[in-house]
Amino acid sequence: MPACRICQTPFEPFLEFGEMPIANGFLTPEEVEDEYTYELSVGVCPSCWMVQLVDHPDPEQMFHDEYAYFSSTSEGMKRHFRGFAEWVIGDLLEDRQDPFVVEIGSNDGIMLRHISEAGIQHLGVEPSQNVGEAAVEKGVRTIFEFFDRGTAEEIVAKDGPADAILAANVIAHIPDLTSVLAGVETLLAPEGRFIFENHYLGDMLDKTAYDQIYSEHIYHFSLTSVSDLLARFDLEVIDVQPQPVHGGSMRYVVAHTGVEDPTPAVEQLRDRERSRGLDEPSTYKRFADAVQRSRDRLRDLLSKLRQEDARIVGYGATAKSTTVLNFCDLGTEHIEFISDATPAKQDKLTPGTHIPVKAPDSFREDYPDYAILFAWNHADEIMGKETAYTRQGGKWITYVPQVAVVD
Ligand code: SAH
Numbered sequence: 001m002p003a004c005r006i007c008q009t010p011f012e013p014f015l016e017f018g019e020m021p022i023a024n025g026f027l028t029p030e031e032v033e034d035e036y037t038y039e040l041s042v043g044v045c046p047s048c049w050m051v052q053l054v055d056h057p058d059p060e061q062m063f064h065d066e067y068a069y070f071s072s073t074s075e076g077m078k079r080h081f082r083g084f085a086e087w088v089i090g091d092l093l094e095d096r097q098d099p100f101v102v103e104i105g106s107n108d109g110i111m112l113r114h115i116s117e118a119g120i121q122h123l124g125v126e127p128s129q130n131v132g133e134a135a136v137e138k139g140v141r142t143i144f145e146f147f148d149r150g151t152a153e154e155i156v157a158k159d160g161p162a163d164a165i166l167a168a169n170v171i172a173h174i175p176d177l178t179s180v181l182a183g184v185e186t187l188l189a190p191e192g193r194f195i196f197e198n199h200y201l202g203d204m205l206d207k208t209a210y211d212q213i214y215s216e217h218i219y220h221f222s223l224t225s226v227s228d229l230l231a232r233f234d235l236e237v238i239d240v241q242p243q244p245v246h247g248g249s250m251r252y253v254v255a256h257t258g259v260e261d262p263t264p265a266v267e268q269l270r271d272r273e274r275s276r277g278l279d280e281p282s283t284y285k286r287f288a289d290a291v292q293r294s295r296d297r298l299r300d301l302l303s304k305l306r307q308e309d310a311r312i313v314g315y316g317a318t319a320k321s322t323t324v325l326n327f328c329d330l331g332t333e334h335i336e337f338i339s340d341a342t343p344a345k346q347d348k349l350t351p352g353t354h355i356p357v358k359a360p361d362s363f364r365e366d367y368p369d370y371a372i373l374f375a376w377n378h379a380d381e382i383m384g385k386e387t388a389y390t391r392q393g394g395k396w397i398t399y400v401p402q403v404a405v406v407d
């Protein structure tokens with residue numbers, strides 16, 4: 001039986017997806033033969049309630065100099081991170097003299113560029129060279145490293161303690177959280193704040209968003225599991241702020257223990273998690289059953305449309321779509337190609353299912369009958385700019401929170 005990475009308690013997986021490729025492992029036809037796979041399954045620790053993968057690829061296999069995810073591809077995310085940076089500059093750092101900000105997983109500089117433009121001392125820690133270079137071009141000071149205890153010690157020795165450590169959509173990606181939090185504990189100034197956000201477990205369960213489960217998402221955080229984890233260090237959550245991005249995220253504001261009283265929102269969320277059963281195995285069993293039903297419905301819908309000779313394309317070659325396509329066994333017989341605005345994904349094949357990824361021009365030049373929205377978390381932005389598609393009769397298919405054709 002696998003053991004919890006945080007507290008070593010044995011746990012059983014509640015959902016098994018079978019063999020899966022790396023979610024962002026878009027590939028060329030020549031690379032298909034050697035494609036790497038692993039067994040994707042997820043479980044919950046019955047002691048600290050951390051939801052986690054049983055197995056995962058090594059971080060170096062996922063984050064490298066050809067990483068496919070560029071954060072700044074979405075206008076909505078650019079706005080979100082500008083707002084995040086403005087809050088850090090205006091509120092958090094307001095009274096600090098010559099502050100120092102570190103971001104873990106700074107990617108193409110979507111957030112730190114604003115900190116840099118404000119003339120604030122900063123450092124991005126980013127192991128994926130290609131996306132990190134895009135940040136350097138925006139004036140973001142970056143080191144090409146995985147953040148861990150060792151990296152934190154080096155930063156403190158060179159630059160001193162950090163007034164703010166920021167991390168978006170990255171802490172849940174790091175298998176060795178003990179090393180990360182020991183690093184945060186060392187690097188964070190006595191009065192500093194560690195602020196991280198990730199997709200939120202409660203939203204994932206409510207929306208049957210099983211596509212959040214893929215190679216990079218080693219953990220699915222709740223306040224319950226995060227509080228238990230931080231209590232093992234000199235760190236505690238002092239505020240929680242729900243965010244609409246990535247299908248429902250949670251921002252955790254963390255300080256050294258005892259520095260500031262937690263806001264009432266912390267206790268309220270803890271109560272809500274208890275009443276919605278995040279600490280009950282039956283909750284996860286119900287989710288697993290809903291996932292199986294969702295798969296059957298999506299397969300049935302696409303098969304029926306294909307029997308009627310409808311043309312279906314995908315919109316957004318997301319990491320999330322790798323789970324959906326492979327788990328539902330959907331290939332080019334269902335989906336002709338997937339449209340995506342990221343140059344690093346275009347003219348490649350989707351991981352495992354080998355559906356071609358094409359630039360949005362291909363979508364606009366010859367509209368299909370149906371477009372399945374794999375980037376459902378960007379629905380407003382995408383539907384907002386593709387109104388010509390719907391005006392001429394095109395329809396959207398979505399599967400979160402339910403499989404449906406949107407008129
Ligand atoms: N923060 C950005 C990027 C999220 S994608 C956003 O929210 O859009 C996750 C990023 O974390 C990738 O760029 C990846 O290379 C980086 N990453 C993965 N493991 C890391 C680690 N141990 N330390 C720092 N960055 C890491």
Ligand code: TYD
Binds near residue numbers: 074075317376
């Ligand atoms: P995203 O949903 O952010 O995440 P993940 O890969 O982690 O599941 O990815 C959005 C993808 O959709 C990304 O590849 C960019 C693409 N995209 C478009 O092609 N057009 C758009 O208008 C937007 C917003 C995104």
